Amino acid sequence: MPQPSYCRVCGAPIRWTLTKAHKRLAVDLEPDPSGNTAVSRNGLGTWLSRRPTEEDPVAPYEKLHKPHAATCQRPEPEPTTRRLGVANLADARRRRNGRP
Ligand SMILES: [Zn+2]
Numbered sequence: 001m002p003q004p005s006y007c008r009v010c011g012a013p014i015r016w017t018l019t020k021a022h023k024r025l026a027v028d029l030e031p032d033p034s035g036n037t038a039v040s041r042n043g044l045g046t047w048l049s050r051r052p053t054e055e056d057p058v059a060p061y062e063k064l065h066k067p068h069a070a071t072c073q074r075p076e077p078e079p080t081t082r083r084l085g086v087a088n089l090a091d092a093r094r095r096r097n098g099r100p
Helices: 080-097
Strands: 013-019 024-028 037-041 047-050 063-065
Touching: 013 037, 024 037
Parallel strands: 013 047
Antiparallel strands: 013 024, 037 047, 037 063
8 A cells, every 4th residue: 555645735635646637646645535536556656646527527537636736735824924913903893892
C-alpha cells in the first residue's frame, strides 16, 4: 500500500492520481459520491483519475472522489494588525451601545 500523502496547505490526507493527460491530480483520500472524478487503480498500483462522461460513466471498479482543490481549506492567515483592528472595532461598538 502506498503511504497516504498530506496536503501541504491544509494537512488533509490526499491521494495523488494520474489523469488521462498524465498530469498529477490530488483527490481527497476518502471517496465522495458527489465527487466528479472517477478514481481507479491499475495493475501496477498506480492511481488513475478521469472525468466520467455520459458515454463512459463510472465503472464498478472506479470510485468517485472530489479533487482536493475543491475541498482544500487554506488556514486563515491571521495578520496581527488586522486581528487587533477587528477587536478594537468590536470594543468601540460595545462602548457606543453602552453595553459592558
Ligand atoms: Zn488542502
